[in-house]
Amino acid sequence: MKKKIGFFQSIDFKIVFVFIILLLVALELIGAYFVRQLETKLIDNFQEERRLQVGFLDNTLQPLLKDDKNLSLNEEITRLLTDFSGNGVIEAQVINPKHRIIGTSDSTNQSIVGENSNDRDVHQALLLNSKITSQYRDQTTNDRIWKLVSPIIASDGSNKVLGAISLKTNIETVYEQIEEITFIFLNASLISMGLTILLALFISRAITKPIAEMTNQTVQMSGGNYSGQVKIYSEDELGQLSLAINELSIKVEDAQESTEAERRRLNSVLTHMTDGVIATDRRGKIIIINEMALEMLNTSQEDAVGQSILKILKKENEFTLRNLLKNDQELTFDFSTPETPLILQGGFSLIQRETGFISGIVCVLHDITEQEKIERERRDFVSNVSHELRTPLTSMKSYLEALIDGAWQDPAIAPKFLQVTQEETDRMIRMISDLLNLSRMDASESTLALEYVNINRLFNHVLDRFDMMIQSADQFEKKYTIKREITNRQIWMEIDTDKMIQVFDNIMNNALKYSPEGGVINCSLKETHDNVIISITDEGMGIPKKDLPHIFDRFYRVDKARARSMGGTGLGLAISKEAIEKHNGKIWANSIEGEGTTFYILLPYVPYEEDDWE
Structure with a gap:
């Protein structure tokens, strides 16, 4: 101004x-x-x-x-x-x-x-x-x-x-x-002084007018307006200065446009980067931070700018700026909360001039939460698969060694040993089949064989089959009761029948396994405006609150010893979740320890009129 x-x-x-x-x-x-x-x-x-x-x-x-x-x-x-x-x-x-x-x-x-x-x-x-x-x-x-x-x-x-x-x-x-002559001289001096003032004002205006215009132009240039031009009144030094300012205005405008374009490109890059970027001055005070970094660090532009980068990264007690730059490896920052896991990896580099003077630091933050989760799941997966395969293989090896040692000649023991070996083999086959299904889903190789199916009849068909199994003493030693609450309106949905039956089987098998003698399993199918909600409730031991968020993880078991003795692979619910999500649905569970567990399946539903089929 x-x-x-x-x-x-x-x-x-x-x-x-x-x-x-x-x-x-x-x-x-x-x-x-x-x-x-x-x-x-x-x-x-x-x-x-x-x-x-x-x-x-x-x-x-x-x-x-x-x-x-x-x-x-x-x-x-x-x-x-x-x-x-x-x-x-x-x-x-x-x-x-x-x-x-x-x-x-x-x-x-x-x-x-x-x-x-x-x-x-x-x-x-x-x-x-x-x-x-x-x-x-x-x-x-x-x-x-x-x-x-x-x-x-x-x-x-x-x-x-x-x-x-x-x-x-x-x-x-x-x-x-x-005295008269002196008076005349003084009057002449006053007159000459007045003329001198007028002449001085004229001369000063001739000098200051171009200067004022040049000043006004430079003020406009500082405000970002480069369209004005200084009028050139003469070819003297002031005229040359005016010409130089006009040329400077054009060059500054070009440079400003170029700089502004670069700044917009940089801002666009920083804004749309999936990584967080932080730039500091030579004292480590933050001067630039993009939106992704603000979101990662859960802070605002006002709170971050001017703060020490060590403080914002919560490393002020562990590192100094010099130590931070000497460390060639990227650092890991854990900003996880009980509600939201967040693990960041940061790399640091210097901002140096050609003279070698260090004018700041740039830190690039990568969100490796998902990578860490995948890596942890991979390690858990390898460990679980190794454990799950080693247990039946060890059992089979023991029985086979006994048979080789002569137990095959004992008609009372040999059939039992062979039956156990067959059961463990079937168990490994089921596990490998489940793993192959999950692998196909992860690789997006598994496609849905969609067809319009009456979901009411399909759900009743699955429940009828379990009723038959309950009535057969060969299948279950305990007796159960299945209660149904299914809407009377016939609902047609486009689903993969085999995968949906597999989901219902997995949940019903768990309900039957963990329900007590004489327990009741309540099954419900309801329709909302644009969704179908299916629920299956048992009266079993329930799931502890701390385990409830992990029951859909692969190989996760709440009671590992009991689940293994019942022949589970720990992959059923994981497969069910993958199948439901491929149908753009959701699956979740509510549970109260000692009272039972309810599994919910929500599937998107688009009603259609019979005329559409005609």
Whole structure:
């Protein structure tokens, strides 16, 4: 934002002020010198004129003063002095060598003629035979009086002092003339000062107007507006500067557009990156953080920017910036909560200039939660498969070794040993079949053989089969009751019949296995607006709350010993979940320990009219 400049802070005022100061100094120097020289010249001329008058009077008086027998000397001198008065002469006196006044030009003061002069200047002039000058102010008129006392010396070579002439003149007119000239000079100075101010303003405006336009253009450039151009008034230095600013504006606009395009590309890349990116300054303070990093670290832009990267990554107690950069391997950060697992892997690199100066750090965060989960599941899978295969193989090996050792000859033992071997073989075959099914689902090789099926009839068919199995003593030793609550409306759905039957079988088998003697299994099929919900509830031992989130994991067993003794592979629910999710449905369970468990299956349902089939 352009700051408003007051007049007294502007260049206009400064240029005018400098011009006035220079003019005042010049006028002061010139005026002082001129007035002084004028004053000296006028006073010198005035005094020289008076000296000439006194000299003329001296020449006139010498013949009279040499004639000692002239009885009318006083009258002649008085008449001569009377004619001499005027032209600024206040009084002229002639004094003889004995200090007696023998004539005066003052007609009102003729009584002093014949009296001795008490004038000290006269005495000094007669004594020293030299002219005496002095200047003083009249007590009455306050005018300046210039006084000249000149001895009258005989011009015949005898150097005899014949007397003295005392001349008093009014020099005030000279000073008045000097004051008038000084006043005229001051008026001329004031007029010249006014003209100088106008000229200075014109010159300053001629200079500051281009500067103001250049300033305005640079302010617009700083605000991002590069469209303006500075007007070029001349081809001098200011004109060249204006041209340079116009060229700079064009270049800065091009550079800004290029930088802005790069910034938008960078922001787009950072925004759409699946990895978190954090950039810091050389002190490790965060200056850039993208949305993915904010989401990973569960923080906001305001809270993150300015914070130490070690603090935001919760490593301030384990690492320093130097140690962090020396560590060549990527670091793992565990931000998991009881509700949400989150494991991040971070790599660090330096931001260096060509000189080698380190100006910051870049950290790239990868979310490896799923990788860690997959790796953990892989390890668990390998461990479980190894364990599940080793148990029947060990059992089979023991029985086969017994048979080889001669037990095959015992008709009471051999059939039992062979039956156990067959059961363990069937168990391994079932496990391998389940593993192959899961492998196909994971690899998306298993496709659904979809067909429109009446889900009511299909569910009833599965339950009828289990009713038959319950009634057969060969299948189950305990007795159960299956209760049904199935909607009367016939619901047709597009499903894979074999996979859906497998899901129902897995859940019903678990319900039958874990229900007590005489237990009731409640089966329900209901329709909502756009879903079909199937539930199967048993009255078994229930599932602990801590185990409930994991029952659909592969090989996971709540009671491992009991499940294994019942012949389970630990893959049934995992296969059921995969099958339901391929139908875009959901499967989950609710359980209360000691009371039983309910499995829910939700399948999307799009009703259709019979006309569609016609």
